[in-house]
Amino acid sequence: MPSRASTPLTAESALRDYCEPLISGAAAAQITKAAEAAGFKPEQAGGHPILMQGELILSVSDAPRVCLVQAPTSMTFPQGISLVDAWAARNPGAVRGAATKGPDGARVKLWAVPKNKKYLLVTEQTNARGQKVLNFILAPMPAV
Numbered sequence: 001m002p003s004r005a006s007t008p009l010t011a012e013s014a015l016r017d018y019c020e021p022l023i024s025g026a027a028a029a030q031i032t033k034a035a036e037a038a039g040f041k042p043e044q045a046g047g048h049p050i051l052m053q054g055e056l057i058l059s060v061s062d063a064p065r066v067c068l069v070q071a072p073t074s075m076t077f078p079q080g081i082s083l084v085d086a087w088a089a090r091n092p093g094a095v096r097g098a099a100t101k102g103p104d105g106a107r108v109k110l111w112a113v114p115k116n117k118k119y120l121l122v123t124e125q126t127n128a129r130g131q132k133v134l135n136f137i138l139a140p141m142p143a144v
Helices: 012-025 026-039 078-089
Strands: 042-045 048-053 056-062 065-070 106-112 118-126 131-142
Touching: 012 026, 012 056, 012 065, 012 078, 026 042, 026 048, 026 056, 048 065, 056 118, 078 118, 078 131
Parallel strands: none
Antiparallel strands: 042 048, 048 056, 056 065, 065 131, 106 118, 118 131
């Protein structure tokens, strides 16, 4: 996990530098330490620890093992789709989920990589200030 204190992070780099290592087995504490070294500041949201750098939000957890990246408000849903499509292209065997909407009516785009037992989804949500933001969730596929 590189330290990028002088380079502004993007949703894509946060997924690559912090989420991928977490899903591959790195501990959330190790990811948190690396993110803080890169300029993320620890905060709380709804009683849960998050890391913020500008508008970019990172949340990592060991149990359940999951990584969430909330992109800055400037990122559009088509840009989010491009990001998850590019991620899928770098993961051989990726399978696109059907276009759907979440329980709250938000648009959702999902790619799963069965052989690596992981998935990435993007969904458009409304933040606490009433602004549309994209949330990316990278997690292991549930056992069936």
